Structures are given as structure tokens and as C-alpha cells.
Amino acid sequence: MAVTIKDVARVAGVSASTVTRALTMPELVHPETRERVKRVAADLGYHPNRAARGLITGRTGNIGLLVPDLANPFFPSVVKGVQARAHEADYAVFLADTDEDATAEIGLVRKLSKQVDGLLLCSPRMSDDELRTIVGDTPVVLVNRRLARVPSVTPELLDGMRQAISHLTALGHRRVAYVAGPRSSWANRERVRSLRTVAAAAGAELVETGNVTPQFEGGVAAADQVLATGVTAVIAYNDLVALGLLNRFTARGVAVPGEVSVLGFDDIPLSAMVHPALTTVDLPKEQSGRAGVDLLLQLLAEPDRSPAARRELPTQLIVRASTGIAPRRV
Amino acid sequence: MAVTIKDVARVAGVSASTVTRALTMPELVHPETRERVKRVAADLGYHPNRAARGLITGRTGNIGLLVPDLANPFFPSVVKGVQARAHEADYAVFLADTDEDATAEIGLVRKLSKQVDGLLLCSPRMSDDELRTIVGDTPVVLVNRRLARVPSVTPELLDGMRQAISHLTALGHRRVAYVAGPRSSWANRERVRSLRTVAAAAGAELVETGNVTPQFEGGVAAADQVLATGVTAVIAYNDLVALGLLNRFTARGVAVPGEVSVLGFDDIPLSAMVHPALTTVDLPKEQSGRAGVDLLLQLLAEPDRSPAARRELPTQLIVRASTGIAPRRV
DNA sequence: CGAATCTATGAAAACGTTGGCGATCTTCGC
DNA sequence: GCGAAGATCGCCAACGTTTTCATAGATTCG
The missing domain is CATH 3.40.50.2300 (Response regulator)
Structure with missing residues (x-):
């Protein structure tokens, strides 16, 4: 029912491989055919089937985001940052809320990790050791937590x-x-x-x-x-x-x-x-989310960079009405 | 690297087809082999590759959730409900925040709709007409909005x-x-x-x-x-x-x-x-999220039920301190 | 007791894409 | 003018699963 790569190939008068190449490695095909293929693809409204692509590349185009409690307004802000940056990079975001429960957290990680290219763990509650076992399996970036040899983004x-x-x-x-x-x-x-x-x-x-x-x-x-x-x-x-x-x-x-x-x-x-x-x-908050995605994408692009990237973002005191001169105590 | 259906088949001494059947249509295989296959699958930690499954079944096992603004605490509650129910049913949730922007909303729907089995639109801001075009393409359940012939969950x-x-x-x-x-x-x-x-x-x-x-x-x-x-x-x-x-x-x-x-x-x-x-x-809030997922799963299971399911959930006045006796006006 | 029906399983095709390999054609250096 | 190198593209296998289709054996029935 949906338009596949073969439809595009047929209409453009080329093979399926050329369609793939025209769209993902443009420099490998003749400029003229490239343009033709691209135009046909656009006309037909072709979008590569992500499941099929994922099957062969081993990539899903998804990232997972875990937060302890969405009811704490801190986290929606982070989520917004993550969303924004991820969508820019054409990644979709799986969100999971762990309800501040370290055990549920581990279960969700196991479940999600199969379906994503990498995981963004925001303020995870599990222990360092548990974290380590996960890091061994799946690309992980930590937000609001630091662990040796794991990329992270934290506030100063x-x-x-x-x-x-x-x-x-x-x-x-x-x-x-x-x-x-x-x-x-x-x-x-x-x-x-x-x-x-x-x-x-x-x-x-x-x-x-x-x-x-x-x-x-x-x-x-x-x-x-x-x-x-x-x-x-x-x-x-x-x-x-x-x-x-x-x-x-x-x-x-x-x-x-x-x-x-x-x-x-x-x-x-x-x-x-x-x-x-x-x-x-x-x-x-939003900035942490964005930076986390950046680090994760970087990690996915070049998985074997020796020193784990670590970003520290500035903090700022906001003075409002709840602080004032100390009272004289008798 | 990951354990595939063939690994299970080999160890259990059966064919791949039998593994599939043992796991998804248990009544079709001999109880003895069925148990053996299940045990081997468990031992090896086998989980079907969702991309491969999706490729052939056309189902992703994902649902999409759109909300206007995660910074409004109303929506995180709904999201929590959706998450909870979806995970129970072994669905993963794609979340997108539209920032109260009807145009962004349409774009995100188009993007997400390719990657999910169905969409949960929570308080969508787009027009009825725009909504209709989407409903034609993808299974949709509305939360906090009503539209003729579209399943919805709304408060009373x-x-x-x-x-x-x-x-x-x-x-x-x-x-x-x-x-x-x-x-x-x-x-x-x-x-x-x-x-x-x-x-x-x-x-x-x-x-x-x-x-x-x-x-x-x-x-x-x-x-x-x-x-x-x-x-x-x-x-x-x-x-x-x-x-x-x-x-x-x-x-x-x-x-x-x-x-x-x-x-x-x-x-x-x-x-x-x-x-x-x-x-x-x-x-x-949470209940709406949960009910929305229920309706969506129902819609996915039997897409051609004539009357669109519609659920109305009770509301309750909570009296606190901000309301009191009306003042006498001169 | 032979045919017909069931039961339990395997072989193979299909899903839509990517990527290695090779074929063809052009260009270049000498 | 010839071999080498480069450019461009098609063929085909592969990814891991589900799903027909076929088959072999067991069972039932007249």
C-alpha cells in the first residue's frame, strides 16, 4: 500500500540500489540521475521503511529517554530539550517514566534498549554497578549523573x-x-x-x-x-x-x-x-536535554572515541523574594 | 550478536517456524515441543527482533502520543497514564510535544505516523478538517477532544x-x-x-x-x-x-x-x-491516558467496528480555599 | 482396510531496504 | 592507441521474522 523503493526505481527508470544511493550517498550517483530520483521520490512521497532499513543497518533511528518522574516539572523541561534536538536529527524519542523506582528503571531499560540505538538516562536512580552493566550493552549518555568512562552532561x-x-x-x-x-x-x-x-x-x-x-x-x-x-x-x-x-x-x-x-x-x-x-x-534543563542528545549522536557516530565526552553546563542563582537579611537571634 | 530465532531453533532441535509458532500460536504445536522451545528461548534470552517482525506484519508495536505542552502539568499526568497502560500491553510510546503550535502538530503527526501503529492525540489544536485527513491515514484516538466517527475519551x-x-x-x-x-x-x-x-x-x-x-x-x-x-x-x-x-x-x-x-x-x-x-x-488525567490506550488497542485489533467508541469519564469538584461566600456589593 | 481428515512440523517465500561485487563505459597517462 | 583507473549503475544476497504451502505420520470413518 505504501510507496516502496521499487516504485521509485520503476518510475525513475533505475534500479533500487541507485535509489538508495541517490538518497543516502548522493556523491556516488550521476548528478542527473540523482536529481531525477530525488524528484520522483518526492513526487511519490516516498519514505524509506524504517523497519526494513533497521533490519539491515541494525539502527532504529530511535533513542530512549528515561526520567524518574514526569510530575516533577524539572523533567518535562529536559524532555522538551531532548525532543527538539532529536527531531532535528530525525530521531524519534521513546519516553519512559520510572516513578522514582530503581527496579522499574532497570526493567524499562532492558525493554527499551532493544528498540533504540542509544539511551539517555536522566537522573537515574539505580546504583553505579547496575548502571555499568547497562553501559556494557547499549550506548548510554547520562544526564544529571556522572560515572567514570561514561559520557554525561551535568550542571556546574x-x-x-x-x-x-x-x-x-x-x-x-x-x-x-x-x-x-x-x-x-x-x-x-x-x-x-x-x-x-x-x-x-x-x-x-x-x-x-x-x-x-x-x-x-x-x-x-x-x-x-x-x-x-x-x-x-x-x-x-x-x-x-x-x-x-x-x-x-x-x-x-x-x-x-x-x-x-x-x-x-x-x-x-x-x-x-x-x-x-x-x-x-x-x-x-532544556539545554541539558539537547546536549545529551548531541553527545549520544556523537557516541553513535563514532563509538570508539577513547575519552568519554563530558559536558558541564553553567548554573545561575536567581534571587527572588524567599531570601533576605538574616534575623538577629537572641 | 543478539540471539536470533535460528539460535533457538538449533538448540531446541526444531525449525524456525516451530519456534515462532510455539511463542505466538502455542496451540498449534505439540505441548512437549512447545515447552522445550519456550524454555530454550528463555534460557537464551531470546526476544524477537521487532524490526523484522514489523517488516512482515506491518505492525511496529509502537504508539505515538502528541501533547500540546509538557510544561503544563496536566499533560504529564496523561502521559503517565498512557505509558503505564501501553507498557502493560507491551507497546512502546513515542512522545512528541507540539508547543501549542497547530502547524508543528501536523508535521509531527506526519512524521510519527509512519513509525507507529496508531496515534493518541491529546488536546490537538488543529482544525477538524485537518484532523479528518489524518484520521483517514492512521488509526487515531482523541483524548480531550471529540469529532464525529472518531474514537475519543473526554471528561464529563x-x-x-x-x-x-x-x-x-x-x-x-x-x-x-x-x-x-x-x-x-x-x-x-x-x-x-x-x-x-x-x-x-x-x-x-x-x-x-x-x-x-x-x-x-x-x-x-x-x-x-x-x-x-x-x-x-x-x-x-x-x-x-x-x-x-x-x-x-x-x-x-x-x-x-x-x-x-x-x-x-x-x-x-x-x-x-x-x-x-x-x-x-x-x-x-491518568485515567484518560489509560482509556485512550485501551480504545486505540481495540481499534487496532478490530479496525472495522462501525460505531466509534467514545468514553466519557467522570469529573469531580474539589473545594479548597479559593472560593467563598459572595461579598455584598453596594 | 482404504480414503479422508487432523496434527505437527519443515521448507521456502516474502517483507523493504542496504551494500558488496562486478559489469560497463569513460577518462587519463604515456 | 592501450592498459589502468575512475565513475556509474545493476544484480543479488542478506537482515530476522512471519506465513503460506507442502509433507509425513496419526487418526477417524464408512
């Missing part, structure tokens, strides 16, 4: 953290709490690590509080604990958690930023919409 | 609107504004239509205000206009717009719900997180 977290702490210390804060995200999150581990470094350098005391789910509810749950530590400022694992803190503080009548300043990570759209608007460290 | 909007208006009139509101969404949105047209019906029946006066982009910014932009009309309550096209209204009202010092009540549609997670929490009509 250390710098972002430096901006955050500079901002808070400049406002007079000396004791700062950090509300940690999931233990399984590399991003969380990195935030803790860079925060310790930066806080020490700035002479600020750091109070680390429990690991929470990286959602609004996590922030709500951690809020009282944070207040009990008597800090004047709190940095949250991400914006959703920060919004949860904000919500609970407001409910308890704790003034933000009067009594406590709140600072998040990600800069999701929502953060600008609430009262008080959230001060946060903007992470490159 | 009329009932939701009835709940909303009953709630407002019970609180004493007599003049209610509606902030309209995109003209290209079927959902918007339906909301207007059912709102007119319901408002007339309830004896409430309806003030319709300009079409805005279905985002936070749209609500912000419409807020002053709404206030100028002197209504005591406003229904927004969706929650994002409602949150924009809320934000601007707060900024202008207009008390919600003291001076004006605000009511949204969708019940996105965000709506429960803001102050005041938003009263809204919950639409079945």
Missing part, C-alpha cells in the same frame, strides 16, 4: 552552590540547613558534597537534615525539623521540596524571609509563581 | 461545570466571569458551551473575557480585566490560568475569596500547594 553544581552560599552569607546567614533528597540520587550526593566544601570555605555552619522524597510533600514533612534546628536559612534539594517548606512555614506563621530564608534548586516555572517567589539556582 | 465537562456553578451559586454568586483559553482548543469551546447552558439554568449571569494562552501568564494578563467587570467569582479555563489570576489578585491586594472567588479546571498537583489553595474541577 559546585559553582551554583558557591553562588547560593555567597548570597546567603552576604545576607548575614551563618547557620544553614540542607534538606537532602533521595539517597539514590547522584544529584543529591553531589549537592551535599559541594555544599560541604563551599560552606566550609565560607565559614558557614551546615546542618544536614533527613533524606526526603524529592516532592512537595517531602518539603512539608521536613519543615518542622528544619525550624527546630534554629537555622536562619535553608537550602532544599530542589524547588519542589523548597515549595513544601515554604508552604509549611506559611501554615505555621513563620515569616519568609523574615525569620527564615529558603533557597531551592532547579528553577522550575512554578517557583516564580508562588508567594513569596522562590530564590533558586537555575539548572540548564 | 457538562457535569463538572454543573458542579462548579452549583457551588458558586450556593455561595451566593450571581455574576461569574469565565476566562477563556485558546480558540483552537476544543476543551475551551466545550467549557464555554456547557457553562452557558448551566449558567442560564442556574440563573447566573455570565461574563466572558478574552482568550488567553493556557498558562500562568495568561491568567496574570486577564486578572485586571476580570476585576473591572465587577464579578464576584471567576472560572478559569484551567488551573494554570487560575493560578495566574490568583497571583495578580494577591499582588493587587484583592482578597481571595473575600472579594472574589476563583475556580479552576484540571486539578493539577500545584493547585493544592498554593495559598489560598485552589478550588477546581478535577479531570481524570
Whole structure:
């Protein structure tokens, strides 16, 4: 029913091979025939059958994208970036949402990996070892996670953290709490690590509080604990958690930023919409998605480049209303 | 490199045809050989090559999902539902985001339609005519839109609107504004239509205000206009717009719900997180996604069922803090 | 007991494309 | 003017699966 390469060949008066060549290796065919074939193909609306092509080339023209939770507005932004860049390169994107479940993640990877040329793992929750076994099987690029000898794109977290702490210390804060995200999150581990470094350098005391789910509810749950530590400022694992803190503080009548300043990570759209608007460290979301696709395509094109490409993208502190001068404590 | 059907055949001591049959039409092969083949296949970790299968069956095992804007939290929920149900049925999901652009939408449909068995169009922005041409080419199920002779899943909007208006009139509101969404949105047209019906029946006066982009910014932009009309309550096209209204009202010092009540549609997670929490009509999001997949699979299984399946899913008013007793006007 | 029907399986064609190989024709260097 | 090299293109095998079609043996029936 659909128009095949043979139809084009017949109409153009050449063989099927010439059609293929005219379309995929144009320099190998005579300019005149090439143009004729191309015109016929266009007229007939010919598009190579991807299954047939995939069968012989071993390539599907698809890439897979795994994200932990599409309900966290951070990830739709990444997805948008991935989509945009992938479609430009004529790749289609399989999306899978793992619901923050490392086990489901592994299953989905196994399933998807058969149907794609490469995988983009965004903030994967599985362990390094599990990750390694996958990397052995399928071309993989990590977004928001780093692992030796695996291409990755990550934000310049250390710098972002430096901006955050500079901002808070400049406002007079000396004791700062950090509300940690999931233990399984590399991003969380990195935030803790860079925060310790930066806080020490700035002479600020750091109070680390429990690991929470990286959602609004996590922030709500951690809020009282944070207040009990008597800090004047709190940095949250991400914006959703920060919004949860904000919500609970407001409910308890704790003034933000009067009594406590709140600072998040990600800069999701929502953060600008609430009262008080959230001060946060903007992470490159769409850009990460795009860069991830670039790295993956590069990896597919030349699989045996020795040093794994690694891209770090800049971060930017966005100062809004949720941070202010530290209160005098008695 | 990967294990093929021939490997299984060789190890099991049968022909390739028998392997196929044992796995896809089990009743056709002798129970004993069937079990042996299945065991060998499992041991070797055999998975049929989907490209090869697709080449001959004409089926890809993929479905495409188009959404207008992944940044609107309504859609990630739908996507999650689609994912979940599709994976259960062993289908993979191609996702595409059209950025609210009807033209891009058509292009993406054309591109995707070659690579999938069927398409799930969620809140498509293109015209009915454009939609029709697509429906002719590819199996399509509409989510959040209705069109004659095309399977669809939609929310019971009329009932939701009835709940909303009953709630407002019970609180004493007599003049209610509606902030309209995109003209290209079927959902918007339906909301207007059912709102007119319901408002007339309830004896409430309806003030319709300009079409805005279905985002936070749209609500912000419409807020002053709404206030100028002197209504005591406003229904927004969706929650994002409602949150924009809320934000601007707060900024202008207009008390919600003291001076004006605000009511949204969708019940996105965000709506429960803001102050005041938003009263809204919950639409079945994940459920719509799941039902859409069901309809699509059904359509693929028996393409020539005369009456197009149509599913309507219940809606539910969620009363929170943004609606209250109508103020006495002088 | 012979023919007809079933059951269980294998051989081979087909799906639409790509790519290696070889054939033909032209061009070039000497 | 002749062999070598280059350009252009067709033939055919291959990719991994499904699906007729055919076959051999087992079973049933009159």
C-alpha cells in the first residue's frame, strides 16, 4: 500500500540500489540521475521503511529517554530539550517514566534498549554497578549523573552552590540547613558534597537534615525539623521540596524571609509563581536535554572515541523574594 | 550478536517456524515441543527482533502520543497514564510535544505516523478538517477532544461545570466571569458551551473575557480585566490560568475569596500547594491516558467496528480555599 | 482396510531496504 | 592507441521474522 523503493526505481527508470544511493550517498550517483530520483521520490512521497532499513543497518533511528518522574516539572523541561534536538536529527524519542523506582528503571531499560540505538538516562536512580552493566550493552549518555568512562552532561553544581552560599552569607546567614533528597540520587550526593566544601570555605555552619522524597510533600514533612534546628536559612534539594517548606512555614506563621530564608534548586516555572517567589539556582534543563542528545549522536557516530565526552553546563542563582537579611537571634 | 530465532531453533532441535509458532500460536504445536522451545528461548534470552517482525506484519508495536505542552502539568499526568497502560500491553510510546503550535502538530503527526501503529492525540489544536485527513491515514484516538466517527475519551465537562456553578451559586454568586483559553482548543469551546447552558439554568449571569494562552501568564494578563467587570467569582479555563489570576489578585491586594472567588479546571498537583489553595474541577488525567490506550488497542485489533467508541469519564469538584461566600456589593 | 481428515512440523517465500561485487563505459597517462 | 583507473549503475544476497504451502505420520470413518 505504501510507496516502496521499487516504485521509485520503476518510475525513475533505475534500479533500487541507485535509489538508495541517490538518497543516502548522493556523491556516488550521476548528478542527473540523482536529481531525477530525488524528484520522483518526492513526487511519490516516498519514505524509506524504517523497519526494513533497521533490519539491515541494525539502527532504529530511535533513542530512549528515561526520567524518574514526569510530575516533577524539572523533567518535562529536559524532555522538551531532548525532543527538539532529536527531531532535528530525525530521531524519534521513546519516553519512559520510572516513578522514582530503581527496579522499574532497570526493567524499562532492558525493554527499551532493544528498540533504540542509544539511551539517555536522566537522573537515574539505580546504583553505579547496575548502571555499568547497562553501559556494557547499549550506548548510554547520562544526564544529571556522572560515572567514570561514561559520557554525561551535568550542571556546574559546585559553582551554583558557591553562588547560593555567597548570597546567603552576604545576607548575614551563618547557620544553614540542607534538606537532602533521595539517597539514590547522584544529584543529591553531589549537592551535599559541594555544599560541604563551599560552606566550609565560607565559614558557614551546615546542618544536614533527613533524606526526603524529592516532592512537595517531602518539603512539608521536613519543615518542622528544619525550624527546630534554629537555622536562619535553608537550602532544599530542589524547588519542589523548597515549595513544601515554604508552604509549611506559611501554615505555621513563620515569616519568609523574615525569620527564615529558603533557597531551592532547579528553577522550575512554578517557583516564580508562588508567594513569596522562590530564590533558586537555575539548572540548564532544556539545554541539558539537547546536549545529551548531541553527545549520544556523537557516541553513535563514532563509538570508539577513547575519552568519554563530558559536558558541564553553567548554573545561575536567581534571587527572588524567599531570601533576605538574616534575623538577629537572641 | 543478539540471539536470533535460528539460535533457538538449533538448540531446541526444531525449525524456525516451530519456534515462532510455539511463542505466538502455542496451540498449534505439540505441548512437549512447545515447552522445550519456550524454555530454550528463555534460557537464551531470546526476544524477537521487532524490526523484522514489523517488516512482515506491518505492525511496529509502537504508539505515538502528541501533547500540546509538557510544561503544563496536566499533560504529564496523561502521559503517565498512557505509558503505564501501553507498557502493560507491551507497546512502546513515542512522545512528541507540539508547543501549542497547530502547524508543528501536523508535521509531527506526519512524521510519527509512519513509525507507529496508531496515534493518541491529546488536546490537538488543529482544525477538524485537518484532523479528518489524518484520521483517514492512521488509526487515531482523541483524548480531550471529540469529532464525529472518531474514537475519543473526554471528561464529563457538562457535569463538572454543573458542579462548579452549583457551588458558586450556593455561595451566593450571581455574576461569574469565565476566562477563556485558546480558540483552537476544543476543551475551551466545550467549557464555554456547557457553562452557558448551566449558567442560564442556574440563573447566573455570565461574563466572558478574552482568550488567553493556557498558562500562568495568561491568567496574570486577564486578572485586571476580570476585576473591572465587577464579578464576584471567576472560572478559569484551567488551573494554570487560575493560578495566574490568583497571583495578580494577591499582588493587587484583592482578597481571595473575600472579594472574589476563583475556580479552576484540571486539578493539577500545584493547585493544592498554593495559598489560598485552589478550588477546581478535577479531570481524570491518568485515567484518560489509560482509556485512550485501551480504545486505540481495540481499534487496532478490530479496525472495522462501525460505531466509534467514545468514553466519557467522570469529573469531580474539589473545594479548597479559593472560593467563598459572595461579598455584598453596594 | 482404504480414503479422508487432523496434527505437527519443515521448507521456502516474502517483507523493504542496504551494500558488496562486478559489469560497463569513460577518462587519463604515456 | 592501450592498459589502468575512475565513475556509474545493476544484480543479488542478506537482515530476522512471519506465513503460506507442502509433507509425513496419526487418526477417524464408512
